[in-house]
Structure formats: structure tokens, C-alpha cells
Amino acid sequence: MQKRALLYEGKAKRLFLTDDENLVISEFKDDLTAFNGEKKSSEAGKGALNNKISTELFKLLEANGIPTHFVEMLDDNHMLHTKVDVILIEVIVRNIATGSLSKNLGIEDGKVLPFTLVEFDYKDDDLGDPKLNDQHALILELVEHQDELDKLRRMARQVNDILKPYFAKKGLNLVDFKLEFGKDRNNNIILIDEISPDNCRFWDMETGEKMDKDRFRQGLGGLKVAYEKVLERILEK
Numbered sequence: 001m002q003k004r005a006l007l008y009e010g011k012a013k014r015l016f017l018t019d020d021e022n023l024v025i026s027e028f029k030d031d032l033t034a035f036n037g038e039k040k041s042s043e044a045g046k047g048a049l050n051n052k053i054s055t056e057l058f059k060l061l062e063a064n065g066i067p068t069h070f071v072e073m074l075d076d077n078h079m080l081h082t083k084v085d086v087i088l089i090e091v092i093v094r095n096i097a098t099g100s101l102s103k104n105l106g107i108e109d110g111k112v113l114p115f116t117l118v119e120f121d122y123k124d125d126d127l128g129d130p131k132l133n134d135q136h137a138l139i140l141e142l143v144e145h146q147d148e149l150d151k152l153r154r155m156a157r158q159v160n161d162i163l164k165p166y167f168a169k170k171g172l173n174l175v176d177f178k179l180e181f182g183k184d185r186n187n188n189i190i191l192i193d194e195i196s197p198d199n200c201r202f203w204d205m206e207t208g209e210k211m212d213k214d215r216f217r218q219g220l221g222g223l224k225v226a227y228e229k230v231l232e233r234i235l236e237k
């Protein structure tokens, strides 16, 4: 499958049309951004690591009954996937408090939450991805019905129920993550985008070491090594 016209250039990926109107190709870039694009950098090899990690995790989720946009990994930096209409809601799943949740609500960093929290942010960089409640999402017509919001939450919890024990077996705490969803040509809601250390937080269960994009956000260094270790643990049987 060949890349055709550039459809969209985002912060971490470029999206290309293909000869098949239902398929698009993502090119995973080495660029890193944080704090809504205020902090920028690049790390050679980061894009390929995210492509490989996402590929493995989409395969795992598909095998466990979650519909995703994944078709195949084409090469180090390219993934072929189903084209969707993106739902402009970032679905955030949190098992442990950190980041903006700790900051905004004063919850101690590292506190294990009494239950898994699912939140919605409006995917809009100009507005700084503000928090949404269900009424906001319906007023903005980000989905058609309340049922669809319920479905996003249900699917996000299912993903957590698969990924959390999977990573625990590999010695990683799945602290939180961000998911995106879209509607395919049959109007089915499917999981899209990427699942990688750019949008998941992983903490080593033994050392507490951060193995995700917080290394960049917090200027800790060693980002690529951390992503490589995440991929290694995924590939370990």
C-alpha cells in the first residue's frame, strides 16, 4: 500500500490517504511535544518504537475483543489502518493519581485510586484540551447520543481491564492512559490513534522508575532507553 496525499499533520504523526478510501497510513514521527505544544524536542527512533509498541498492543486488544483501526505495520515508521471520523474526545483512564489530576484536585501523587477513573477531555489544542462532562459533549455535538458516551467509557474500561494485568505481569504499573475513538464507515465506534508511552504512563513496579513521556515532560532524560525497555517487556513471552 502506497502513501498518497497528506491528509493531516499532527504533533506526533502524519496521516496519508491511500488508493483505498477506507484505509489511511500513519507515519510515526520522532517529534516530542508536551504542555499543549509549548515544550518541543525530537528523539531519533522514538517514532519507530511507538509504531512497534502500538502494533503489539492493538493486536493484543483485538485478540481480546476490542475493535481497533489497526490493519498492519508496514515498516518501522508506518502503520496501515482503517480511516474513521475522529470523535473529538480524549478518553482518559486513571488507576493512580499523578499529573494534572494531582495538580488540579490536590490528590497525592502516586495515590492508588479507590476505583478506576474515566474522564473526557475535548480534543482541541486551541482551547488547551479542556475537561468535558457528558452535557458539554452533547451540547458540542461531539457524539450524537448519551449511549455513545456510555460506550466510550465502557470500551475504555475494557481496555484497562486487558492492559493493566498484562503490564503488571511484565513488572509495569499502568498508571494512566489516553485513548481516542472514531466511527468507521458502518458507524461503529472503534479504537484509533496509538497506544504508546507517549500517551500511557508506566511505572516500574520495583524501582518506581518512570518509563514514558514524563521523562521528557520532567526533563529526566533517558526517554528512548525507557521506550525500548517497554517494547522489550512487551515482546518478552
Ligand SMILES: Nc1ncnc2c1ncn2[C@@H]1O[C@H](COP(=O)(O)OP(=O)(O)O)[C@@H](O)[C@H]1O
Binding pocket: 008, 009, 010, 011, 012, 013, 014, 015, 024, 069, 081, 082, 083, 084, 085, 086, 180, 182, 192, 193, 194
Ligand atoms: N484511524 C484514523 N482515521 C482518521 N484519523 C485518525 C485515525 N487515527 C488517528 N487519527 C487522527 O490522526 C491524528 C494523528 O496525529 P497526531 O500527531 O497524534 O495528532 P495530534 O497532534 O492531533 O495529537 C490525530 O488527530 C488522530 O485523532
Ligand SMILES: [Mg+2]
Binding pocket: 010, 011, 012
Ligand atoms: Mg496525538
